[in-house]
Amino acid sequence: MTDPAGAGRRQAGSAAQPDLVDVNTDEVSIARVYDYCLDGKDNFAVDRAAAQAMIEAVPETPLLAKANRCFLRAAVRHLVGEAGIRQIVDIGSGLPTAGNVHEIAQEIASDVRVVYVDNDPIVLAHGRALLATDNRTTVIQGDLREADAIFDHPETRRLVDTTEPFAVLLGGILMHLEDEEDPEGVAAGIRERLPSGGYLLVSNTCDTGEPRARELAKAFAENGMGNRCFRSWEEQIRYFDGLELVEPGLVPNNRWRPGPDVPDPDNPAHALHIGGLGRKP
Ligand SMILES: C[S@@+](CC[C@H](N)C(=O)[O-])C[C@H]1O[C@@H](n2cnc3c(N)ncnc32)[C@H](O)[C@@H]1O
Structure with a gap:
């Protein structure tokens, strides 16, 4: 998508499947x-201005995003x-x-079904174009x-049988909920839906207590990412209550079964983004 000077609200879509999606180019997404x-x-x-402000606060910000993708893939x-999972709901898919996710999953088992969910309409527009010919993968707008x-x-009903084990991925999304939006209650609601043998993945930025965690948290808050992006490990382990880890x-993303794709694997800044996977007994 191009970005001509003076662009305002625009429609997003694709030649493959045109969409009437309202994309606001004036507000940070x-x-x-x-x-x-x-x-x-x-x-x-x-x-880009918002991201640059975060990079100015902590230059390793892109590293954290890339390591989060490595964790997700692993x-x-x-x-x-x-684990033999064949159904995945990826909420806040980006x-x-x-x-x-569907490429990694279906490379291993072609019958895996994936539902991508995001509340940003631009994700829907791009996802539909990407998945125009794939009937095992879908993208929906949802919160x-x-x-x-x-x-x-x-x-979701078409692709996911909720009586059979399925996985819910919450990669980098609970961090964007404010305290009053009750991220722990939201995670508990997802856990309740899982049948025995189902899985919950969670990853988020983490308040390690270091000055740079505070700096980055401030830059996130000042640039529209949310005021509570950096919760402590102790707060985040509760997202897995009742699950077997x-x-x-729940560890820094670069330490979760790292492959050769992890960028700058020994960089201490990796501690600022953690992830884990829990199984419902
Ligand atoms: C940091 S990105 C993470 C993308 C991907 N899950 C990953 O881990 O690489 C967070 C995504 O969550 C979406 N998001 C934020 N709040 C949401 C909500 N309440 N419901 C659904 N999606 C949300 C954003 O639009 C964005 O695409």
């Missing part, structure tokens, strides 16, 4: 800021390759990027805070 940190092209000046490989609507959606537990 979490999905587009993240896309910029992943070296993507689907972002606008307002998003966890999906575990879910499909080792814009399509290299190594999308994590309204989980009933996500799981009652006809597309898959080894190595």
Whole structure:
């Protein structure tokens, strides 16, 4: 998507499947800021300015985003390759990027079904174009805070049998909920939906107590990412209440079964983003 000077609200879509999606190029979008940190092209000046402010606070910000994708890929490989999961609901999926969840999963088992969910309409527009010919993968617009609507959606019902084990991915999304939006209650609501043998993945930025965690938290808050992006490990482990944590537990993304794709693997800044995977007994 191009970014001509003076662009305002615009329609997004694709030649493959045109969409009438209202994209506001004047307001920061979490999905587009993240896309910029992943070296993507689907972002606008307002998003790049927000990302640059975060990079100024902590230069390793893009590293954290990239390591989060590595964690996600490693966890999906575990879910499909080792745990036998064939249904995945990825909430807060973000814009399509290299190594999308359905690509990693279906490379291992072609019958895996994936439902992508995001509340940003730009994700819907790009996802539909990407998935125009794939009937095992879908993308819907939905909000994590309204989980009933996500799981009652006809597309989710078409692809996910909730009586059979399935995985819910919450990569980099609970961090964007404010305290009053009750992220712990939201995670508990998702856990309740899982049958025995189902999985919950969670990753978020983490308040390690270091000055740079505070600096980055401030930059996130000042640039439209939310005021409570940096919760402590102790706060975040509660998202897995009642689940069995898959080894190595809730750890910095670069330490979760790292592959050769992890950038700058020994950089101490990796501590600022953690992830884990839990199994419902
Ligand atoms: C930091 S990106 C993470 C993308 C991907 N899950 C990953 O881990 O690489 C967060 C995504 O969550 C989406 N998001 C934020 N709040 C949301 C909500 N309440 N419901 C659904 N999606 C949300 C944003 O639009 C964005 O695409």
